[in-house]
Amino acid sequence: MSNNVLIQGIGLTKRFGGMTAVNCVDFELRDGEILGLIGPNGAGKSTLFNLISGFIPTDSGETAFLGKKITGLTPNKVCHLGLGRTFQAAKNFPDMSLRENVRMGALFGVPDQTYAKAETETDEIIAYIGLGKYAGTAVPDIPLAGQKQIEVARALATKPKVLLLDELMAGLNPAEVDEAMALVKKIRGTGVTVLLIEHVMKAIMNICDRIIVLHHGALIAEGTPEQIGSNKEVIEIYLGEV
Ligand SMILES: Nc1ncnc2c1ncn2[C@@H]1O[C@H](COP(=O)(O)OP(=O)(O)OP(=O)(O)O)[C@@H](O)[C@H]1O
Ligand SMILES: [Mg+2]
Numbered sequence: 001m002s003n004n005v006l007i008q009g010i011g012l013t014k015r016f017g018g019m020t021a022v023n024c025v026d027f028e029l030r031d032g033e034i035l036g037l038i039g040p041n042g043a044g045k046s047t048l049f050n051l052i053s054g055f056i057p058t059d060s061g062e063t064a065f066l067g068k069k070i071t072g073l074t075p076n077k078v079c080h081l082g083l084g085r086t087f088q089a090a091k092n093f094p095d096m097s098l099r100e101n102v103r104m105g106a107l108f109g110v111p112d113q114t115y116a117k118a119e120t121e122t123d124e125i126i127a128y129i130g131l132g133k134y135a136g137t138a139v140p141d142i143p144l145a146g147q148k149q150i151e152v153a154r155a156l157a158t159k160p161k162v163l164l165l166d167e168l169m170a171g172l173n174p175a176e177v178d179e180a181m182a183l184v185k186k187i188r189g190t191g192v193t194v195l196l197i198e199h200v201m202k203a204i205m206n207i208c209d210r211i212i213v214l215h216h217g218a219l220i221a222e223g224t225p226e227q228i229g230s231n232k233e234v235i236e237i238y239l240g241e242v
Helices: 045-052 075-080 098-108 115-129 144-156 174-189 201-207 225-229 232-239
Strands: 005-016 019-030 034-038 060-065 083-085 162-166 193-197 210-215 218-223
Touching: 005 045, 019 045, 019 193, 019 210, 019 218, 034 045, 034 174, 034 201, 045 162, 045 193, 075 083, 083 144, 098 115, 098 144, 115 144, 144 162, 144 174, 174 193, 174 201, 201 225, 210 225, 210 232, 218 225, 218 232, 225 232
Parallel strands: 034 193, 034 210, 083 162, 162 193
Antiparallel strands: 005 019, 005 060, 210 218
């Protein structure tokens, strides 16, 4: 493994009953990059995130983070090591305000955290994401784009070295997609490496350094946006439809 690889997946496999959702996937995430993960609905993208972050057990294969095996660790342990994530369907705490939601990440996602530091860091992150006007607002009263940003803010509050984003831009209008793209680039600019699942091709093609493609659980292509955009198999199974 070369020095600049932060996450390495080797032979990652997950079966649900008789269906193989992730099939012997090898991939690497390199320090400082924005890596796109694309593929048709049901390709196994979110399942791969769940394997990496420890939300579901891996059947075979393993994930290494910063050169150490993390397969089998609980999600909170993986988070404490510096791997943050968001969910395709936002998992915010609906009965809490935006600030309280972000504070959960700052409090519980950082080892040896103090309440006072968590408070300060929460306010810094809310300002950084630009969500200040909603800080005291309950989650259900915040528009969809804001609700997705809460997830990003809570993940950032855990001080990740790597951030996994699952469809941050789905359901957003074009102006909101532009804002989300700018946010992802800003996050990477602060030294956080990003792996993102996205169906919004404009975003994928504009912000990713590299792209990997899943189809029926298998990794079928890998390359720069230009290479993936002109890959005949990828166009046939996916890009022709989006
Ligand atoms: N907990 C589960 N139990 C059973 N089957 C599951 C489970 N989670 C996912 N699957 C199945 O695994 C396959 C891959 O699902 P996954 O959610 O990873 O796809 P995806 O690539 O993220 O798709 P989308 O783009 O629609 O979000 C699908 O057939 C899905 O129905
Ligand atoms: Mg998904």
